[in-house]
Structure formats: C-alpha cells, structure tokens
Amino acid sequence: MPNQALAEQGTVMNPLIPVVGKIIKIVEETPDVKTFHVTTENGKPFTPLPGQLAMVSMLPIGEAMFSITSQGENHLEFAIKKVGMLTEALHEAAVGQQIGIRGPYGNGFPIEICKGKDLLFIGGGIGLAPVRSLINYCIANRQDFGKLHVIYGARSPQDLCFKDDLFENWPKVMDMQVDVTVDKGDENWSGNVGFVPAFLEQINPSPEGKVAITCGPPIMIKFVLQSLAKMGYTPEQIITTLEMRMKCGIGKCGRCNIGSCYVCLDGPVFTLAQLNQMPNEY
Ligand SMILES: Cc1cc2nc3c(=O)[nH]c(=O)nc-3n(C[C@H](O)[C@H](O)[C@H](O)COP(=O)(O)OP(=O)(O)OC[C@H]3O[C@@H](n4cnc5c(N)ncnc54)[C@H](O)[C@@H]3O)c2cc1C
Ligand code: FES
Numbered sequence: 001m002p003n004q005a006l007a008e009q010g011t012v013m014n015p016l017i018p019v020v021g022k023i024i025k026i027v028e029e030t031p032d033v034k035t036f037h038v039t040t041e042n043g044k045p046f047t048p049l050p051g052q053l054a055m056v057s058m059l060p061i062g063e064a065m066f067s068i069t070s071q072g073e074n075h076l077e078f079a080i081k082k083v084g085m086l087t088e089a090l091h092e093a094a095v096g097q098q099i100g101i102r103g104p105y106g107n108g109f110p111i112e113i114c115k116g117k118d119l120l121f122i123g124g125g126i127g128l129a130p131v132r133s134l135i136n137y138c139i140a141n142r143q144d145f146g147k148l149h150v151i152y153g154a155r156s157p158q159d160l161c162f163k164d165d166l167f168e169n170w171p172k173v174m175d176m177q178v179d180v181t182v183d184k185g186d187e188n189w190s191g192n193v194g195f196v197p198a199f200l201e202q203i204n205p206s207p208e209g210k211v212a213i214t215c216g217p218p219i220m221i222k223f224v225l226q227s228l229a230k231m232g233y234t235p236e237q238i239i240t241t242l243e244m245r246m247k248c249g250i251g252k253c254g255r256c257n258i259g260s261c262y263v264c265l266d267g268p269v270f271t272l273a274q275l276n277q278m279p280n281e282y
Contacts, residue, residue, distance in 0.1 A: 015250050018057055018100030019045045023093055024075060029161040030154075032082045033126055034091055035069065038099060043074040046104050050111070050134040051241060051269045054078070054103030055249055061089045063100065065246045065264075067130035076101070079129040079161060105249040106268050109134045109213065109239065113271075117211045118146035122224050124196050124216025125154050128161050130241050130268075131215050135165075139173050148173065149205060153181040153196035153220075157189045179203060197223035200231075207233040215241045225272065235273035242268045 025037035038056075048054070048068045056078060057063030064086050070077040082091045090099075119138060123131045138145045150170060154160045160180065170178045181192040181199040192199055196216065212233055214224050221240060228238055244256040244263040256263040259279045270278075 015102060015105070016248070018055065018063070018102040021045065021099050021101045023095055023097045023099060026093075026095060029079060029163070030159045032091075033079055033161050034082075035077055035079045035162075036090065036093075037072070037075045037077050038101065039075040040101070044071060044076050045101050047071070048076070048104040048133075049108030050137040051106065051109035051130055052104040052133075053106045053249070053268070054101050055105070056080075056086075056090070057100035057102075058086060058089050058093070058097075059100070061086050063102075065105070065249060067133065067241075068104065069129040069132045070136050071133075079126060079132075081126045103249070105246075105264055107266065109137075109241075109269050110271075111137075113239070114138070114211050114213075115144050116146065118209050119148050120205050120210055120212040121148070121150045121152075122196065122200060122212060122214040122216070123150070123152045124220040125159065126161060127214075127216030127220070128152055129215075131213055132162060132165065134213060135170070139170075139176075142174065146175070146209065148176040150176075150178045151181075151196065151200055151203060151205075152178070153183070153199060153216075155183045157182055157186055195223070196220050197227045200224060201227050204231060207231060207237060211237055211239060213239045235276055236271055238272040239269060240272065240275070242270065244268070 019040050021038045021040045023036050024039050027035040029035055053065050053067055055063045056066050066078045068076050069079045080087050080090055082088055121131050138148055166178055166180055170176055181194055185193045212228055242263050246264050247253045247255045249264045251262045251265040258281045
C-alpha cells in the first residue's frame with residue numbers, strides 16, 4: 001500500500017501535492033517511446049518499490065500516471081509512449097525541463113511471493129516498463145531469486161524498448177536468459193518472428209518452482225494467460241499489472257475501481273487468482 005510504503009521509507013509527502021522535478025536525461029527507445037530520467041533538487045523524491053507508479057505533470061497541460069521503470073541513487077526513470085497531449089509535450093521536452101511528480105502509488109510486485117523462485121517475465125511493447133523495475137530489483141538482489149528468464153516482443157525491431165538491457169546488460173547476468181521476438185522482422189533482424197504467446201509456447205518454460213510476471217497490451221495478456229494455463233501454470237503462479245484509467249491515485253475519485261477494489265490502492269499488481277475473484281471489468 002502506498003501510505004505504508006511511504007511510512008516505511010520515512011518519506012513525508014502529501015500524496016496530492018506534486019514536488020518540482022527536472023528531466024536530467026532522455027533516452028530514445030523507439031520512434032514513440034522515450035525514457036526520462038528525473039530528479040529533484042533533493043535527489044529522487046521517494047524510493048519506490050518495484051511496480052509502483054507516480055503521477056507526472058507538466059504545466060499547463062496536465063498529469064498522468066506512469067510506472068516507475070527503474071531508479072538510480074538520485075533519480076527515477078519513466079518510459080513514456082507518445083499517445084496524447086501530455087505525452088506529446090513530454091516527448092518535445094529537453095533535458096532541464098521542469099515537471100511535477102507525486103507518488104509513489106500502488107502496491108508494487110509481491111517480492112515475498114517471488115523470493116527463492118525462478119522468475120519468468122513476459123512483456124510486450126511498453127508493457128516491459130513496469131516489469132523492468134522488478135527485473136532490475138532482482139538483479140540488484142540476485143542472491144534472493146532463482147533463475148531469471150525474460151521473454152519479450154514488440155511489433156518490429158525498431159519498436160523494441162530497452163535494447164541495451166535486452167541485448168547487452170541482462171544476458172551478462174548470472175543465470176539470466178533473454179528471448180526476444182518481433183511480429184514482423186526486417187533485413188537486419190535474425191531473431192525470432194512471431195507473437196509473444198506463440199513464442200512462449202515454443203520455448204515452453206516449465207512451471208516447476210516458477211512465478212510468471214506478465215504485462216503488455218490487453219490482447220497479448222489474454223493469450224499469454226491462456227498459454228501459461230496450457231503449460232500448467234496455476235493462477236497463484238501468475239502475476240500481472242493492470243492499466244486502468246486513474247486520476248487521484250489515492251482511492252478518492254472512483255475512476256479506477258473494479259467492483260469494490262481500487263486499482264490505485266489495491267493494485268495495479270494482482271495475481272491471476274486475485275483477478276479471478278473480481279468482476280471482469282478490466
Ligand atoms: C497504472 C498505469 C501505469 C501506466 N504506465 C505507463 C507507462 O509506464 N508508460 C506509458 O507510456 N504509459 C503508461 N500509462 C498510460 C498513461 O497514463 C496514458 O498513456 C496517459 O494518460 C497519456 O496521457 P496523454 O495526455 O498523452 O494522452 P490522453 O489524451 O490522456 O490519451 C490519449 C489516448 O490514450 C488513451 N488512454 C489514455 N490512458 C489510457 C489508459 N490508462 N488505458 C487505456 N487507454 C488510455 C486515450 O483514450 C486516448 O485514446 C499508465 C497508466 C496507468 C493507469
Ligand atoms: S485513481 Fe482515483 S480512486 Fe483510483
């Protein structure tokens with residue numbers, strides 16, 4: 001829970017008031033995704049748990065919720081896809097641009113469920129952004145987890161996010177495997193071509209001692225869940241993160257609820273076993 005996380009981290013912040021931050025680095029991931037490294041004059045505004053979120057704002061345009069895809073000693077990272085007014089303005093911004101940040105929100109990934117297990121991460125497109133925060137956490141705390149296996153896909157080679165991690169950093173980590181696919185290759189692509197669920201079934205990682213964490217476009221998640229079930233994964237072994245519309249982030253506005261559950265407070269991370277208990281409104 002966000003307030004609990006804030007208390008544990010000793011961060012004193014009104015969750016409705018943004019702090020003033022600044023963009024210190026911009027990485028062009030794909031033609032429509034950029035990763036923004038942001039900080040404040042006091043360093044990073046808070047220390048999020050893997051899978052938590054923050055509201056990012058730019059005056060006078062507005063604000064929206066984004067996953068915190070990674071963090072450093074003094075900064076937070078957001079991978080942002082250009083889809084509308086705010087994200088277009090952020091994509092036009094340069095290093096030094098002032099932004100607002102409030103958070104952290106959401107429950108984050110259940111580290112206790114993952115500890116000691118082999119972890120299978122399945123991502124599609126910008127959906128790797130929240131999962132990457134957990135992958136980087138596992139790498140930083142390598143001794144607490146078993147084997148790490150990333151299966152990731154995007155529409156084309158140029159739409160692959162976090163290429164440095166996929167092809168340089170992660171394959172060098174001990175007991176870590178990375179498999180990448182694209183829907184449609186090009187003349188330079190020698191990797192797999194095909195959709196993520198089919199690629200997953202082709203690799204067929206055993207469910208034994210494993211937890212699967214998946215995030216991507218809803219259609220990908222739907223078929224990945226079917227593939228995992230076919231391969232013998234139980235709902236308790238599957239974790240996903242939802243992207244419902246959000247406004248307040250603190251359980252007040254009622255924009256994100258599914259039945260009696262508020263995704264901003266109780267989620268966005270749920271096991272499939274938990275989702276199966278909820279009305280199918282997501
Ligand atoms: C929990 C959560 C985590 C998120 N993490 C990320 C992230 O890491 N990176 C990232 O790029 N985006 C993320 N988003 C989505 C991001 O908040 C929206 O894309 C944002 O609202 C875009 O703002 P905008 O003003 O540019 O576009 P808008 O003008 O708000 O919208 C542009 C288009 O996107 C659609 N849209 C906006 N938000 C959503 C949504 N939540 N679900 C479905 N369609 C939507 C609109 O209907 C419209 O078609 C996340 C959203 C949530 C709720
Ligand atoms: S975003 Fe307002 S209640 Fe969840």
